Amino acid sequence: MEIIKINKKDWNGGLAKSRKAYRLYGPIRVADKYFSEFGALAEDEVPDMSATDTRLSPKSIAFPPSEVMLEYTLDENSEDCNIMKVPEKEYPHRAIIGIRPYDAAAYLLVKKNFDTSEVRDPYWCDAYDACTFIGLAVQEPSLLDFSTSTNSGPFDESGLDVLLVDAGDSYLAKVITDKGKAYLKAAGWGKEAGKDAAGKIEALKKKAEAKIQSSVSFDNIRQKSVMELFEADFWEDTAFACMNCGTCTYVCPTCWCFDIQDETHGKKGVRLKVWDSCMYPLFTLHTTGHNPRDAKVQRVRQRFMHKLKYFMDKYEDGIMCVGCGRCIRSCPVNIDIRNVCQLMNG
Amino acid sequence: MENPYLPYPVRIDDIEIATEDKSLKTFKFVFINKEDEEKFAYKAGQFAELSIPGKGEIPIGIASSPVEKGFVTFTVNRAGLVTTHLHNMKKGDVMGIRGPLGNWYPWDLLAGKNILIVGGGFAFTTLRSSIIYMLDPENRSRFGTIDVVYGARTPGMLLYKDELIEWEKRDDINMHLTIDSPAEGWAYNVGFTPPVTEEKAPKGDENTYAIVCGPPVMIKFTLPVLEKLGYTHDHIIMSLENRMKCGFGMCGRCGIGKELVCKDGPVFTLDQINQTPREY
Incomplete structure (x- = not known):
């Protein structure tokens, strides 16, 4: 495995050089905020590069909160009217600089949804394919970090093209893929x-x-069987304090659920893919008024069952969580996925 | 691979009022680009997203049959934003269709078997598609007996009435039409679908499968009847509905456990349904 040494004095210069071939993404300090x-x-x-976990995960690089998928005209004089x-x-090419290794690993979990053998979401996949992930190893894990137990970890290489490790006055850059190698070359490192x-x-x-x-x-x-967990007696207690605000689903690097909405301005319009959340009653409401997940407890159960059971069964994989701890940090009522996982694991 | 979100442009070729209360209309669409019809090759039991720019999309079962060429039909209940807009559209209007989506009734498994179809109200669209498919001269010999129990509130609420009457006259399909209460000029059964099923449907055995589509209350009372007739849960086939957006398993809302109704369904056996949370 090739390891490149990047003197921190050459860091900004290298980034600048790489901009000729790449659009750069990275953690940005929000003015007057702690995050x-x-x-x-x-x-x-x-x-x-000194940032702690970003408040929202970097999933939006390939999965923006709102994205135009299609466009249309309602102008009857146009031959494309209604088409x-x-x-x-x-x-x-985009280089994602300083992404946390577990956030990059989350992309691999989300990829299972958007890139299947039968159908491919072109928006997510094309954006993902254009990315080169230059991760930064986490050397000071947060108190909420439980990534080592989710098949990921602070130095997880699985989703990365390059792993940067801070070694004081330099970064040690472990080259993981050819894509990563190409980026380092473009930066002159x-x-x-x-x-x-x-x-x-x-x-x-x-x-x-x-x-x-x-x-x-x-x-x-x-x-355990799906039905055993689904019918478990701890869901009411787990959901008791939840306000269904949906924050957990927005900050999560692995939540991928979305809505499709049309927006018309005058005679032109766009069909959008927008973030949605299983915490909201509208997510599953039928036109008849029937709602299969009408009650809060059903929606809270859905979120945890999807992450910790359905995903595992569907893909014969681990859980749909990389252990970043964002949902725990942001939850206004202190619902902790670690506790729920423990209840389910029982 | 093509963009799965992009609908095929279609033109409304015909609109027929399907029920006496005018709440359902049957729309016949033709593809604006002929080659799209081939790409839309479907099987009986599948659905599609009807797509109206500026309004949105709605998942609807395909009512036409794969053996009918040159068009596709959908019978649509006026209920929400998209369907209400659709009901106000006219012949010649242009819109989109995305699909075919979902799985279908398991035609390979059903080959050589006796088929019982139980339908209620307006959940008869993909059943119509299936019957036309099985009765096609090319296919009829591939199936054993075909029994159809179909019930509606009144004669005027039965979908595809002309075809039903025609099927009544055939000897290669046993029709058991029923309405809730007696009506003048009605020559067939009277009573709810479950008791008529109990009285008329063939007994369940290894070689007989039941396909059941209808409103929840009909399903609720029909399943025990089928059990009594000897149909095992893996021989009872149903089609589920849930709120959907993408229609191909990505947007996440139609999940029942690990299964997505849009992609892993909508067709499931009762056996499969019993192993998933009842979130539909």
């Missing part, structure tokens, strides 16, 4: 790190993992 958000970097802007068209879209670099990364990884204080187990969930 950062992920976004496209302005021309002279550099990513905030949907795909607008021209460009997907230039090519100095091989010494032989001891791999060992150093491994040591820092162990140190970071050891700092993580909480975990989840889901081995028993796998063995």
